[in-house]
Amino acid sequence: MEYEIKPAHRLSLDIKELWDFRELFFFFTWRDIKIKYKQTFLGALWAILQPLMMMLVFTFFFNHALNVPSENMPYPIFVFSGLMLWNVFSSGITNAGNSMVTNANIIKKIYFPRLIIPVSAILSSLVDYAMTFFILIGLLLYYRTHFHFSNLLIGLPISLIITLFTTFGLGSFLAALNVKYRDFRYVIPFFVQFLLFLTPVIYPVSILPAGWIRETLQLLNPLSGAIDTFRAAFSDNGIDFILAGKSFIVSLLLSALGVTYFRKTEYYFADLA
Amino acid sequence: MKPILEIKNLSKKFQIAHELSPYLTFQDQLINMLRFRSTKSREEFWALKDINFTIQPGESVGIIGKNGAGKSTLLKILSRITPPSSGKIISRGRIASLLEVGTGFHPELTGRENIFLNGSILGMKRFEIRNKFDAIVEFSGVEKFLDTPLKHYSSGMQLRLAFAVAAFLEPEILIIDEVLAVGDAEFQRKCMGKMDEVSKSGRTVLFVSHNMNAVTSLCSKCIHLKNGHVVDIGETDSVINQYLKGDAYKTNEKSWLAPNKPAGDSTVRLEYARLVNSHLELIEFASIDQKIGIEFRFQLLSNNTEVVPNIHIFTNKGECAFVSSAPQPTSPLSNGLYTAVMWIPPHLLNQGVYSCGLAVSTMSPVIVHFYETDAIIFEVIEDINKRNSKYKQHIPGVLRPTLDWDFQPTNFHS
Numbered sequence: 001m002e003y004e005i006k007p008a009h010r011l012s013l014d015i016k017e018l019w020d021f022r023e024l025f026f027f028f029t030w031r032d033i034k035i036k037y038k039q040t041f042l043g044a045l046w047a048i049l050q051p052l053m054m055m056l057v058f059t060f061f062f063n064h065a066l067n068v069p070s071e072n073m074p075y076p077i078f079v080f081s082g083l084m085l086w087n088v089f090s091s092g093i094t095n096a097g098n099s100m101v102t103n104a105n106i107i108k109k110i111y112f113p114r115l116i117i118p119v120s121a122i123l124s125s126l127v128d129y130a131m132t133f134f135i136l137i138g139l140l141l142y143y144r145t146h147f148h149f150s151n152l153l154i155g156l157p158i159s160l161i162i163t164l165f166t167t168f169g170l171g172s173f174l175a176a177l178n179v180k181y182r183d184f185r186y187v188i189p190f191f192v193q194f195l196l197f198l199t200p201v202i203y204p205v206s207i208l209p210a211g212w213i214r215e216t217l218q219l220l221n222p223l224s225g226a227i228d229t230f231r232a233a234f235s236d237n238g239i240d241f242i243l244a245g246k247s248f249i250v251s252l253l254l255s256a257l258g259v260t261y262f263r264k265t266e267y268y269f270a271d272l273a
Numbered sequence: 274m275k276p277i278l279e280i281k282n283l284s285k286k287f288q289i290a291h292e293l294s295p296y297l298t299f300q301d302q303l304i305n306m307l308r309f310r311s312t313k314s315r316e317e318f319w320a321l322k323d324i325n326f327t328i329q330p331g332e333s334v335g336i337i338g339k340n341g342a343g344k345s346t347l348l349k350i351l352s353r354i355t356p357p358s359s360g361k362i363i364s365r366g367r368i369a370s371l372l373e374v375g376t377g378f379h380p381e382l383t384g385r386e387n388i389f390l391n392g393s394i395l396g397m398k399r400f401e402i403r404n405k406f407d408a409i410v411e412f413s414g415v416e417k418f419l420d421t422p423l424k425h426y427s428s429g430m431q432l433r434l435a436f437a438v439a440a441f442l443e444p445e446i447l448i449i450d451e452v453l454a455v456g457d458a459e460f461q462r463k464c465m466g467k468m469d470e471v472s473k474s475g476r477t478v479l480f481v482s483h484n485m486n487a488v489t490s491l492c493s494k495c496i497h498l499k500n501g502h503v504v505d506i507g508e509t510d511s512v513i514n515q516y517l518k519g520d521a522y523k524t525n526e527k528s529w530l531a532p533n534k535p536a537g538d539s540t541v542r543l544e545y546a547r548l549v550n551s552h553l554e555l556i557e558f559a560s561i562d563q564k565i566g567i568e569f570r571f572q573l574l575s576n577n578t579e580v581v582p583n584i585h586i587f588t589n590k591g592e593c594a595f596v597s598s599a600p601q602p603t604s605p606l607s608n609g610l611y612t613a614v615m616w617i618p619p620h621l622l623n624q625g626v627y628s629c630g631l632a633v634s635t636m637s638p639v640i641v642h643f644y645e646t647d648a649i650i651f652e653v654i655e656d657i658n659k660r661n662s663k664y665k666q667h668i669p670g671v672l673r674p675t676l677d678w679d680f681q682p683t684n685f686h687s
Contacts, residue, residue, distance in 0.1 A: 005353055005362040027393040031379060031386075038381040038422075109376040110394055111353035183299040270354045271287075 008267035014113065021112050028120030032095070033127050047128040051087055052135055055080045062202050071204045073234045074143040080136060081234060082201035082227045085163045088129045089223055090192045092164075095121035096171030097188040100179045100269060107269050114266040115259070118175040122167050129160075145234055152233035158244055159230035162251045166222045169254030172262040179269050199223045222247035222254070275365060276327035277446060277477050278351075283324040283360035285346050285501075286317050320346040322501045323360070328479070328494075330366075330445070333472040335492035335509055336481045337516055342498040344481045348448050351479070366445025366477065369396055375435030380424035384415055384434055387423050391438045405441045412463070413437035440467045447471055450481045465490070485513055485589065517589075517626055517652060524650045525557055541580060541633045541642035542572040548651050549614070559617075561624055561655040561673065566614040569631050569648070577605040578635060580642065582613035585630035586622075587646075594627065594671045601636065623673035624655040 037043045055076055062068040063075035070078035096118035100107065103117050140147060178184040196202075198221055205224060208214040218224045225240075225247025232239040321343045328334055336344050349355045351362065352370035377394040378387050388409055392402040402409075410416055413434045415426070423431060449468065468491060472478045482488050488495060488509060495512035497505035505512045517523075526547035529536045536543040546569035550556045559565040567584055583598030597615055629651075632644040657665050 002363065002365045005350060005357065005364065007359055007361075008356040023393055023399055027390055031382065031390055034386065035379060035381045106377045106394060108354060110370070110396075112394070112396075181299045267356045270349070 018113050018115065021116060024112055024116050025120055025123065028116060029123040032121060032124035036124065044131065047131045048135055051080065051083045051132050054083055055135075058083075058202050068203050069207065071206065071231070071235050071237065073145060073231070074139075077136075077139050077143060077145055077234055078204070078231065079202055080132075080139055081231050082199075084129060084132045084136065085159060085223065085227050085230060086196065086199065086201045087132070088125050088160075088163050089167050090196070091125040091128065092122040092167035093171045093174065093192060094188055095125065096167070097174035097178055097184060100175045101182070101185070114269060115172065115262060118172045118262070119168065122164065122171055140234075147234050148232070148236075148238075151239055155229045155232050155239050158239075158248070159226040162222050162226035162229070162244070162247050165248075165251035165255045166226070169251065169256070169258035172255075172258035176258075176262040176265045176269075179272050180265065195221070195223075200227060218243060219246055219250065222251040226251075274330060277330040277365045278328040279363040280324055280326050281361055281363070283321055283347075283350065283362060284319060284358050285321040285343075285350060285355070286319055286358040288317060319501050321350075321357075324498075324501075324503055326496060326503060326506055328446075328477060330477055331472075331475045332494055333478040333480065333492045335488035335495040335512075336479060336498060337483070337485070337488060337495060337513065338498035341500075343501040344498055345450065346501075347498070348450055348479070348481060352448060364446070367396070368446045368448060369439075369442045369444035370448035370450070374439045375431060378423055378431065378435060381422055383422055384419045384426070387434065388438055391435065392442075395439060395442055396444070397442060401443075409437045409441050412440060412467075436464060440464070440471075444476070446477045446479065448479045448481075483589070483591075485517070489513060523558070523626070523652060524647070526555060527648055529645075536645050537571070537633075537643040540573070540575050540578060540635075540640075542574060543569065543631065543633070543643050543645060544572060544610075545570045546629075546631055546645075546648050548649055551616075553614075558652045558654055559622075561622070561653055562619045562659070564616060564619050565651075566616050567629050567631075567649055568612060568614040570610065570612045571633055572610055573606055573608045576608050579605055580633050580635055582611075582615075582631075582633050584615045585632070585646075587628045587630065588671055589626040589628070592671065594622070620673060620675045622653045623668065623670050624653050625671075626650065626652045 037046060040046060042049065058079045059076050062079070063070065068075070099117045099121040100114070107114065107117075139145075174184055174188060178188075198217060205214060205218060205228065208217065225243045229239055229244045229247075324343075324347065336347065338344050346355075348370060350357050351364075352368055375391065377391050379390065382390060388406065389399070389402055392409075393399065397405075410419065413430075413436070415430050415434050418426060418430065423434075426434070465487065468478065468480075472491060478491070480488060480491055492509050494507065495505075495509040496503055497512050497516050505515050526545070528545045529543045530545065546567070547555050548557075548559070549566045549568050551564045551566070553566070553568070556565070569582070571582070573580065579602050581598050581601055583596060585596045586594045588594055599613055599615075627650070628647045629649040630644060630646045631648045632641055634641045
C-alpha cells in the first residue's frame with residue numbers, strides 16, 4: 001500500500017476509495033437512524049405520525065375547503081403518495097445540507113471521503129420512507145382503491161431513484177456551500193418550503209395552465225416527474241416514461257453538479273469548518 | 274529497505290484572515306464584491322516551510338517543538354485532514370492518528386455502539402472490531418456500563434473507552450498527539466505500556482508531546498520543529514538536549530520596560546527579572562548543588578500599600594512544584610523601586626527545566642497586580658560525576674532534597 005499526499009488539485013469521483021470506505025456509509029447511516037428518535041416518547045412512531053398529520057391537514061384544507069382535484073384517486077392517497085417522496089427529499093436535503101457542519105468535529109480530526117457524510121444523511125431518511133408504506137397500505141385498504149401492481153413495480157424504483165439523485169445533488173451542493181457560507185443554514189428551510197409549492201404534492205400538475213409554465217416546471221423539477229411516476233400505480237393514467245426519462249436525466253445532472261462542487265471544495269473543509 | 278514515510282519539501286500556508294473570522298458569510302462576500310475588494314488580500318502565514326525527512330519502518334519518532342512550531346499542522350497533513358500547499362508525502366502504510374481520541378463518539382449511543390462507530394470512523398473493518406471487541410472492553414475497564422448511553426459516563430470513562438478503541442487499531446504508522454496529558458495516573462501507565470508494545474511490535478510511531486520523559490522513553494529518533502522548519506533531527510537524547518539548551522527555550526533574564534509589553538496595573542509595574550547566583554551575578558543555568566536566586570524589580574506607584582512579591586515554580590510538564598512568597602511587610606510601603614530575590618537552596622529542585630511565574634499581590638483584599646507566567650525559564654543541571662552515589666542513572670522526581678537518614682544494623686532486645 002503506497003500512496004501520496006499532495007496539494008489539492010485533482011478532481012475525480014474516486015469510486016474505488018468510496019468503495020474501500022463502504023462500511024462507513026453504513027455506520028453513519030446507522031448512527032443517524034439510531035439517534036433520530038432517542039429520548040422521544042413515541043420514538044419511531046413519529047416517522048408515521050408526521051406525514052399522517054400532514055396528510056390530514058392537506059386533505060382538510062386543499063380537498064375539502066379548496067376543492068383541489070386529485071386525478072381520479074381519493075385525495076388522501078393522492079397527497080400521501082406525494083408526501084412520501086417529498087419527505088425523502090425534504091428531510092434528506094435538510095439533513096445533508098447541515099451534515100458537514102454538524103459533523104465538523106469528525107471532519108477536523110479523521111480522514112475519510114467526505115462525500116460519505118451527506119450521502120449517509122440522505123440514506124437515513126429512507127427508513128422513514130419505508131415505514132410510511134404501512135400508512136399507504138392502510139389508506140389503500142380503507143378506500144378500496146384498486147392499484148396497478150405492474151405500475152407500482154416499475155414506478156416505485158424509478159421514482160425513488162429520481163428522488164434520491166435529486167436530493168443527493170442538491171444536498172451535497174448545499175452541504176459544501178454551508179461549510180463556507182453559514183447563510184445556507186437559514187436558506188435551506190426556506191428553500192424546502194418554497195419548493196413544496198413548486199412540486200405537485202398537494203395539487204396535480206394538471207391544474208397548471210398547459211404550455212410552457214407546466215412544461216418548464218416539470219422539466220426543471222425532477223421531483224414532479226418522480227411523484228407522477230409513483231402515482232401512476234393508483235390512477236389509470238399509466239407511467240409517462242418520457243417525463244420520467246427527462247426527470248431522471250435532470251436528476252443525474254443535479255447530482256453531477258453537486259458532486260463536482262463538493263469535490264472541488266472538500267479539501268478545505270477542515271480549514272473552514 | 275524503502276522508507277515508510279518520505280516527506281519532501283512540504284509546506285503549508287494559512288491565510289491569517291481565516292483565523293480572525295472563522296467563516297465568511299455570504300454578505301461579507303457580497304459586500305466585498307460590491308466594493309471591488311478581493312477577499313484574498315490577506316496576510317500569508319507559513320505554518321510549515323520546506324520540511325524534509327524520511328522515516329524507516331519500525332522507527333519511533335518523537336516530534337518536539339514549542340507551541341506554534343507546526344507540529345499539529347504536520348500531523349494534520351499526515352493524516353490527510355488538510356492538504357499541503359506544496360510538496361508531497363509518500364506513505365507506504367496505513368496511517369492512523371490519535372489526533373484526538375474519541376472522535377465521533379455520540380453521547381446518545383451506548384458504549385457498545387460507540388465502540389463500533391468510533392472503530393469504523395478510525396478505519397477498522399466491522400469484523401476487526403468484532404474480533405477485538407472483548408479486548409477493547411477489557412482494556413477500557415467499562416464492562417459494566419457497556420449498554421449505558423455514553424452521556425452518563427464520567428469524562429474519565431469516556432476517555433478510557435476512546436483510548437481503548439484507538440489502542441487496538443493496527444495501522445502501520447500510528448500518530449499520537451498529546452493523548453497522555455489526560456486520564457488518571459494508572460491509566461496513563463497503561464497507555465504508555467500499550468504504546469511501547471505498539472512500537473516494539475515493529476510498527477512506526479510518530480509521537481508529538483511536550484513531555485520529554487515520555488518522548489525519551491518511547492522514541493529512538495526525534496525531530497525538533499521551530500517556526501515551521503526542521504531545526505534538528507537525530508538521536509532523541511541529543512535532540513532533546515539541544516532543544517532544552519536552545520536559547521529560545523530558556524530565558525535567564527527578561528525586561529518589561531518596552532512600552533508594548535507592560536506588566537502590572539496602576540499600583541505595581543514589573544520592570545525586570547533575572548536568574549542569579551549567590552553573588553547576584555546573572556547566570557545561564559543552575560547547578561543542582563548551587564544556591565540560586567530569582568530576582569525581580571518592580572516599581573511601586575502608590576503610597577501606603579502592603580504588597581507581597583511571590584513566585585510560582587512549574588516543571589516543564591506544567592505541574593506546579595511550589596509557590597513561595599516574601600514575608601508580609603510590617604508597615605505600609607512607600608512608592609519607589611523595589612527588588613525582590615527568592616533564594617532556592619541547593620539540592621531542592623531535581624535536575625530539569627523549570628519555569629517561574631512572577632507575581633505581586635495585595636493580600637487583603639486579594640488583588641493580583643500582575644502575574645507573568647514563563648517569566649524566567651531555567652534548567653537545573655547535575656554533573657553525574659559529582660553525585661555522591663554509585664548510581665549514575667536518572668533519578669525521577671520534581672524535588673531532590675538531601676534528607677537525614679538513620680541507617681544501622683537492627684538490634685533485637687528480647
